[in-house]
Amino acid sequence: MKTKAGSDKHILFRGERIYFSDEGKGRTVVLVHGFLGAKEIWKTTQDLLKKHFRIISIDLPGHGKSACYGYIHSMELFAKAVKAVMDSLKLKKYILVGHSMGGYASLAFAELFPDNLKGLCLFHSTYYADSEEKKRDRTRAVRLVKADARVYSKNTIKNLFAVKNLHKHKTEISFAQKIALKISKRGIVSALEGMKERPNRDIVMNFSEYPVMMIVGRYDAVLPMQSLLNQSEFIPSKYVLLLENDGHMGFLENPEACAKHLKRFFRLSFKRQGKALNIFENEF
Numbered sequence: 001m002k003t004k005a006g007s008d009k010h011i012l013f014r015g016e017r018i019y020f021s022d023e024g025k026g027r028t029v030v031l032v033h034g035f036l037g038a039k040e041i042w043k044t045t046q047d048l049l050k051k052h053f054r055i056i057s058i059d060l061p062g063h064g065k066s067a068c069y070g071y072i073h074s075m076e077l078f079a080k081a082v083k084a085v086m087d088s089l090k091l092k093k094y095i096l097v098g099h100s101m102g103g104y105a106s107l108a109f110a111e112l113f114p115d116n117l118k119g120l121c122l123f124h125s126t127y128y129a130d131s132e133e134k135k136r137d138r139t140r141a142v143r144l145v146k147a148d149a150r151v152y153s154k155n156t157i158k159n160l161f162a163v164k165n166l167h168k169h170k171t172e173i174s175f176a177q178k179i180a181l182k183i184s185k186r187g188i189v190s191a192l193e194g195m196k197e198r199p200n201r202d203i204v205m206n207f208s209e210y211p212v213m214m215i216v217g218r219y220d221a222v223l224p225m226q227s228l229l230n231q232s233e234f235i236p237s238k239y240v241l242l243l244e245n246d247g248h249m250g251f252l253e254n255p256e257a258c259a260k261h262l263k264r265f266f267r268l269s270f271k272r273q274g275k276a277l278n279i280f281e282n283e284f
Contacts (some may be wrong), residue, residue: 008039010067013205016067018140020058020085024050024230026090027118027270031057031083033099034124035191036153036180038064041099053266056094058085059106062187064179065159073190075198078105079112086116095119095269097262100222100248101191109199110208119269121213121262124248126223127231129200139195145188153180153188154256160217162247206234211277213239213265217246237276239265244284257283 010017021039025044031042039057046055047250059066062079069077082105095118098106103125109119128139144152157176161169174184205212217226225242232240241261246253261281268277 008190011029011085013081013089014069016069018059018061018085020056021066022056022089024054026053027052027264027266028056028094030082030086030094030096031055032096032098032102032106033060033103035081035195036156036183036188036196037099038179039056040064041176041179044255045259048255049263052263056085058082060102064189068184068186068190071190071193072197073194075104075108075194075237076112077194079109079271082109083113093118094115095121095266097121097123098125098150099123100125101195104195104198107204110205112202115212119213119216119265120208121265123215124217124220124223124250126228127201127205128200132198138192141160142189145185147184148183149188153177157222160248161253162217162245163244164219165253169253172249176249176252182196197229202234211237211265211269212274213281215243215250216242217243217250219246220248222248224275239268239279241281241283244282254283272275
């Protein structure tokens, strides 16, 4: 691992740099950003959590400052990059929090490296593969990115927020758009292709031996609320948080509530001794 004073940390992974941040003390939690994100997208969440936990946030390949590795970034590649960071820090047990695409990467991690997990949070994410319709949407998205990545990124970010709350989240939308606009066309396309290829990981979740949290937005236009709530029914040990007024970006739309419930989930997961969780919370 290499660092410079005042700079982001990074490691070499397959000959290229993967960047991450490392703040706080205590038991370790890893924040894995979503599509068009970067480690900075978690800043508010990280600030709310780092007094209680050690928080690692990672730029996935092709996002933030991390390198691209080809024309398809599989979820397994993302998972192995996360594992490389954690191994470099000599950390063996931790909780992963994956937002959207970061959830897909975290599920790949759970399949590849289950012994390292104390818990997993699917933050506006699903363990199902893309439907054929969704795959066609991603193919169309690739064409849009190649035509004008800037317009695509700005519009995509805006559509992740609950429509009814757009007027009060102008600052958050602008913040997320600035992060998205720094991502190269190649990074965007590689992620789209990787998401399109990912498999169902229902078996991984249905037989998980660690607690799983699902955070669901009632007004999520990307992943419908009821579909995610139905998925949660098949998870043995679960903590479900329904954000009653939010879309697909709960950690920016409702950061305090999300942090409150994440802290509770983390504490329960780290203390768990064979007892299953079965918690459902609504946050207005």
